[in-house]
Amino acid sequence: MSEGAGIEKNTPGGGAQAAALAAVTEEEPAGKRRDIGLKRRYRAEKRFRFYGIAAIIFGLFFLVSLLWSIFAHGFGAFWQTTITLPVVLEAQVIDPDNRLAAEPQSVSDPHFLAMIDYPLLLRRALAQKLGVAADNRAAMREIGQLISPSARGQMRRFLGANPRTIGTVQTIRFLASANVDAAFKGQINFSLPQDKRRISDRQRQWITLLGKEGLLHKSFNTGLFTLAASANAESSGLAVALIGSFYIMLIVLVLALPIGVVTAIYLEEYAGKNSFTDMIEVNINNLAAVPSIVFGILGLSVFINFFGLPRSASLVGGLVLSLMTLPTIIIAARVALQAVPSSIRAAALGLGASRTQTVFHHVLPLAAPGILTGTIIGLARALGETAPLLLIGMVAFIANYPVSPLDPATALPVQIYMWAGEAERSFVERSSAAIIVLLAFLTLMNVTAVFLRRRFEKRQ
């Protein structure tokens, strides 16, 4: 109809022609058209598109706000304030009783190393730089508060590895205390009276001075990834949580994937269709929807109380999360298997392949992309689960790196939970940083899943 109108407009004689043609063929003259509600329909369509875009913007707004808030809070934790100083390793402080002269081998004695007053060495080094007299007790105490308690362990390890440096001057880079870090990052409200804040005016001056000379600066906080739990925020890190999560993921992969896939293959290709298998299917679907904390209770009563596995071990965490991920993988695998066209099975069976050969040579390779995607998504979900791990005790302060899955450990989401509960500002900052790390892993896993699925689909 509209084309007819167009022709009329374009050819000057067209109008007369059309009318003549209409008269001959007994059509209705152009212009008298039915009302099929076009305006109403297009209006409704426009409205719907508007709602759709509005919904997307609404959702995106919240997503962006959430991400922005997390990044704004957590970004600072990736940089930690350190102090770099030449430190005199005075033999008098290190070995006041002159034990080394008589027994040189005691320099490797851990007891000997532990008794050394390292903070004194560092305080003196700072005092010298800041022009503070060594006998000014109040000032020296304030200087001591600038140093992170973790420097002690650092010095001990340094001396244990380099005993010949006793008596020399070494340049040491150590962490500043959490309060200094907060002040340097501008997180301390200096308009409050001195006794109400954690950094005094004098300390503030020192910080500014050291900062100007470049001795105090922020460097990338590798400790966030390499250090274990600590009472001091500046020297606490995600190492234990990362190792724990890694073990958990490994155990889930090794247990849930094979068991899940084999179960799905059996249910889909071998088992008959009767009320028993129907019941199994219903139960698997229900299990996939069970709240995760229930699995935690199960893990506590079965794995820890009945089987006597060690508490807080990543093995138990892995077992619990395997049980939780199993239904998800079974369902994803069944869907992938069902999606394989039955013509492939018919072709293989028609050639004389046994059922097992048909499944493993033909059906499984075609179902593999779907199974892989479902597994990665299941793993991503297990990575972020917190409640069951709380119940089995993976929520402890662990200062030693777990070596095996039987050692006590924690997991990334649980570490976030623990840090977020601390009062100190620096811990909360770290909590957001840990969230960023967790989100990075989840994004990586989901992007990998999407990428792999596209690549397999293209190949077919």
Add this chain to the structure above:
Amino acid sequence: MTAKYAAVKPKRVKMRGENVTVFYGNKQALHGVTLDIAANKVTALIGPSGCGKSTFLRCLNRMNDTIEGARVEGIITLDGEDIYAPDIDVVELRARVGMVFQRPNPFPKSIYDNVAYGPRIHGLTKNKAELDEIVEKSLKSAGLFDEVKDRLHDAGTGLSGGQQQRLCIARAIAVSPEVILMDEPCSALDPIATARIEELIDDLRKNYTIAIVTHSMQQAARVSQYTAMFHLGSLVEMGETKIIFTSPKEQRTQDYITGRFG
């Protein structure tokens, strides 16, 4: 309703179905069909849609076993042996009785691997040279070798419809079956591809027994030596093709052939 074809029996019988009855759940698909498949001949099964011809064909290599809820009664023999006997291995049966399906269904593998799959799983060859030979011979028998000899390792799914169906035939031949069952093999193909496959079927007859289901009577007339007419799950008439198409004994056969129904 039994047919009155008893006088017509092929001289050499490769497969025989006696009183074959098939149920899909509660629905009866075949009613006591008794039919001989002649050795080294092409037997065509014709009839309107839903008459049970494909169901009967699928009984011959026990493909109905894979259908949930299917029940097969009666005796079906291959060279005189009951194929449903407990000591018969269905895998071995299907290596002797091959099948080509309605829609070409090559595996998503290379052309070579498609044809080589059967010989591989049945352990028919000792080394790669023998396997290469079987693949080449099967592709030549299927009339496909010249077209694909330079791209044996390309995906089988990249061929045209007619070529894919010939690939499926080559794949079935590679196992050296005794019987080849074809379930409307040309229904998804264009006339030229169809003609090539009909030629192929005529060639294959020398070495194999062929049973072909077809809804095209012209095809049945061109290609087969014996024709069996099915209707509503029963065998109406069976006899030599030229007799069935010129002077059938049953009225229903006459009606179907002249296009009165179906």
